[in-house]
Amino acid sequence: MKIIVAIDSFKGCLSSAEANAAAQSGVLAACPDAEVVDIPVSDGGEGxxxxxxxxxxxxxxxxxxxxxxxxxxxxxxxxxxxxxxxxxxxxxxxxxxxxxxxxxxxxxxxxxxxxxxxxxxxxxxxxxxxxxxxxxxxxxxxxxxxxxxxxxxxxxxxxxxxxxxxxxxxxxxxxxxxxxxxxxxxxxxxxxxxxxxxxxxxxxxxxxxxxxxxxxxxxxxxxxxxxxxxxxxxxxxxxxxxxxxxxIDLLLDAVGFDKQVEGANLVVTGEGRADGQTLMGKLPHGIMLRASRYHVPTLLIAGKVTDRQMLLDAGFAYVESINPPTLSLEEAMEKAVAAQNIRKLMERFFRLRS
Incomplete structure (x- = not known):
């Protein structure tokens, strides 16, 4: 199994590299033999x-x-x-x-x-x-x-x-x-x-x-x-x-994303908040569009998710929030908590599908 991990920074909380590392840890906990390709990303701003x-x-x-x-x-x-x-x-x-x-x-x-x-x-x-x-x-x-x-x-x-x-x-x-x-x-x-x-x-x-x-x-x-x-x-x-x-297109070209995604089973991307604005040129949407050219499904994760059906209709195969609904915003913004919640979500997601 080959998984591409390319998550945007969770602003004020996790860098792209930190979010990717947490996701990779969760994937490997559930699927130790998986090949995980880690691609830190940014759309031109932070990171x-x-x-x-x-x-x-x-x-x-x-x-x-x-x-x-x-x-x-x-x-x-x-x-x-x-x-x-x-x-x-x-x-x-x-x-x-x-x-x-x-x-x-x-x-x-x-x-x-x-x-x-x-x-x-x-x-x-x-x-x-x-x-x-x-x-x-x-x-x-x-x-x-x-x-x-x-x-x-x-x-x-x-x-x-x-x-x-x-x-x-x-x-x-x-x-x-x-x-x-x-x-x-x-x-x-x-x-x-x-x-x-x-x-x-x-x-x-x-x-x-x-x-x-x-x-x-x-x-x-x-x-x-x-x-x-x-x-x-x-x-x-x-x-x-x-x-x-x-x-995001510039960066994906620079990292050779098209070559990396060949043979992949899933692309994991994400951002702090996923909603209808995600579809207005934001990084996760650009990654999903690029992955879809190669018929590779994309999982979108976020600290908070609204407009889930709109995101699914736009082409994301899965849309998941990393946070339990009872978790306060203050606690969710703590670096260690966010990283742990990404890891737990990814482990749960892949265990259910392995």
Whole structure:
């Protein structure tokens, strides 16, 4: 029996690698002879760098950069040959800010530009940028300013160091930069924006897009993904000619998922909460769609499950909650408890089918 384990992080609780390890332990407890293929995964946000390092190898490069409040912090990116892989959340993540510090009117993406500049100086020419979990909503102006500061020119189109670079954005966000479905309105509140701040952030983004369109001769503000990471996606598209791809598809290609899934009996994936939104481009859905190409069934596990029938109708073969219904949220969020519950569920699931 061959089992693929590729579970997303349970945010605030377990990393992808930790969730996978717990699931693998449960599978082997029930089926000691099973072949379990462990694939840490991420869709571009938390865990992106670690998942990509496991997939392709390379070296971690440490850099001193600015966090969203321009405080110095240690950060890193992955380098392999001329490829740099960047997880933007490591430099400008919402988790770097205390609740009372969250203010997207002042938070900046400057640190991401510092990571890109360092990688360029080290000879990197291809970039994979994981967009997700940012604490900023500055339309990428901070990132562009950092590049301008690094290379001494205000007009990035005239900087020779930025010519012939290839940027790929890993994101499953399809929102435009501005408007009711834009970065500020959809993602601003979770970053600490009040209704008044949302209006101001959207106004700033629209003004920047108008100015940039006149300067560059084209406008990427309506492109799918422009609103990712508080508009950072827009800045990469508009000024650095970046293209967007589904984060999970990028990673699955990097790990050779199509080859791994050949001959598998089951794929196990999961996330902290599974519901109808899982089907809106989230990681487990992408994994299930890829596995279904090879007619391999997918088990979806989660800390909390709603809309079970909708998930089953969409193609998941099994949908299971890891937690007993009487377990409190506080206890369920404890790392040791969550890992144990994943292990128990997997052992029970496979014993019933062995």
């Amino acid at each position: 992106w760098l670690d998942a990509y390092r496991i997939a392709v190898g390379g070296e971690m490069v440490s850099v001193r950069v600015c966090d969203p409040l321009m405080r110095q912090t240690d950060c890193c990116y992955l380098r392999k040959d001329d490829l740099a892989v960047i997880e933007t959340a490591r430099a400008i993540g919402l988790t770097l800010l205390k609740a009372e510090e969250r203010n997207p009117l002042t938070a900046t993406s400057y640190g991401v530009g510092q990571l890109v500049a360092d990688a360029i100086r080290r000879g990197c020419r291809r970039f994979v940028i994981g967009l997700g979990g940012s604490g900023t909503s500055d339309a990428g102006k901070g990132m562009l300013q950092a590049l301008s500061d690094a290379f001494g020119r205000e007009d990035l189109y005239c900087v020779s160091a930025l010519k012939d670079l290839q940027f790929t954005l890993a994101t499953d966000v399809t929102n435009p930069l501005c408007g009711p479905q834009g970065a500020a309105h959809v993602f601003g509140p979770q970053k600490g924006a009040t209704p008044e701040m949302v209006v101001e952030l959207d106004r700033r983004a629209a003004a920047f897009a108008e100015q940039s369109a006149k300067h560059c001769g084209h406008d990427c503000s309506l492109a799918a993904g422009a609103g990712a990471a508080g508009g950072l996606g827009y800045a990469f598209m508009q000024y650095l000619r970046a293209g967007c791809r589904s984060g």
